[in-house]
């Protein structure tokens with residue numbers, strides 16, 4: 139099948155702009171889209187609009203972060219502006235990479251106080267590789283600690299560092315307060331609205347190029363689904379035109395062509411999808427009713443079948459084993475529990491999620507899922523659990539490579555921002571994880587910025603430790619930096635586990651007696667099984683304990699009431715904390731109702747005793 143995308147020299151539609159908003163996490167992308175939606179008259183005057191309207195999945199709203207890239211479109215005068223809101227967290231970088239194929243320019247948002255951070259660098263690099271002209275938006279200009287001028291200089295440095303060509307260095311700059319919905323070309327004064335930003339988009343983002351009269355080519359860059367339409371392909375028409383009812387050929391990734399017909403066609407309009415019967419070069423559209431279509435495929439003319447070569451995406455580096463739940467309580471709380479169920483769900487995930495990979499293991503009931511980071515994998519696990527799945531997962535591992543007989547591992551650039559007082563403890567912690575400090579900047583504000591080069595392995599489990607060490611005041615961000623020779627062993631958790639030695643119901647009496655040994659994870663009344671981890675031992679070795687013991691002299695449990703008063707509240711681990719906590723010989727059991735920690739080998743007498751100081 140011929141693969142080509144003619145570099146069209148003609149403007150496909152002078153009244154369209156296709157733009158992506160890219161930035162480091164939390165710099166205000168989704169909030170800025172709210173402003174653009176509001177001010178383009180998408181909402182009725184009296185309509186109440188939720189904040190961060192584009193973050194419309196449960197998990198996005200709960201966590202306040204964008205996970206999936208999403209499209210919207212707004213009108214400004216005679217122009218239609220298609221906007222892609224992208225996630226800023228490094229684990230979802232794949233979403234940014236794939237959506238850049240839809241657009242002709244980017245808004246690079248930078249927080250006026252934080253300045254460029256690791257993911258700013260990543261997304262800008264991806265945009266520059268595609269030679270997408272940027273508009274730099276310095277956002278949160280209202281912050282007390284805003285330092286717009288210095289931040290702009292840092293942005294220039296970043297461009298130069300990334301070898302941006304002269305023409306791309308001449309980017310326009312707009313200063314915004316996304317929350318208030320104001321923009322200005324000048325840092326010192328804010329206008330009444332976002333018009334300066336709309337103007338900049340219309341002026342500096344080039345109109346889409348393409349040939350309406352050429353053979354049809356639509357590149358699928360994203361997927362969505364709806365209950366009554368099924369799978370929806372989202373993509374950009376690069377060349378040609380398409381009408382409802384047209385026969386088309388889908389150029390599949392494996393080189394096959396699948397003939398089908400266009401039955402449903404939509405365009406974006408604010409937060410809605412509207413039916414259209416025709417689209418042409420330059421448009422961003424949704425097509426429903428094409429079976430099995432996936433990202434990277436081209437919907438083409440049935441005769442000519444010209445595929446657009448898909449873009450290569452950075453390789454994932456962190457893996458976890460997803461397996462069938464084998465604990466004694468398996469199957470009680472979930473709806474989908476078999477390896478077949480888990481396998482099918484992962485296959486479905488692969489269709490829409492370009493930055494994960496699923497590999498078989500030597501055991502049919504275990505799959506290895508490879509992704510970009512712990513957060514990405516734990517979000518997938520959380521989604522599965524909410525959909526009714528039960529599974530057990532292992533401690534995250536990193537992917538290694540063999541280069542010329544040398545074992546190589548991924549390393550990251552880690553940027554940390556902490557109050558000076560915590561600098562020492564953070565440096566010590568990173569030292570044990572083989573982090574090497576590369577830079578230290580003291581802005582004189584009481585906080586210091588520390589930069590490290592660290593094996594990706596050293597980051598596993600770091601986040602919760604870091605938050606504890608800095609009493610929640612530290613900020614850490616990292617970015618994949620490349621491959622380096624294996625850095626040697628990194629110690630895992632220094633403490634052992636308190637492990638239940640039998641099944642039964644945990645009692646307040648037993649917990650009361652155990653709590654001096656370490657921290658307890660469960661409350662009285664919790665059902666436990668042999669091999670289940672019920673707490674963290676203060677010492678390095680594991681300890682088998684009886685957490686079901688009843689007080690001898692009373693025959694009633696009534697006494698639990700007064701004992702409960704003296705119980706330290708359990709440290710209940712959330713999914714991510716549980717994943718960060720476990721060692722290689724431990725697993726996290728995940729069901730729609732519970733998150734339990736367990737030893738891999740449940741029977742106490744068959745379990746190898748964990749070695750001291752491992």
Ligand SMILES: Nc1nc2c(ncn2[C@@H]2O[C@H](COP(=O)(O)OP(=O)(O)OP(=O)(O)O)[C@@H](O)[C@H]2O)c(=O)[nH]1
Nearest residue numbers: 163164165166167168169203204226278315316317
């Ligand atoms: N003070 C101030 N806060 C802002 C501004 N813009 C956004 N915020 C706040 O910054 C936080 C993050 O905003 P989001 O819009 O979710 O950021 P984002 O870039 O979409 O984040 P991700 O999609 O997760 O990468 C929210 O609490 C916003 O209210 C601004 O101009 N000024």
Ligand SMILES: [Mg+2]
Nearest residue numbers: 167168203204
């Ligand atoms: Mg967002």
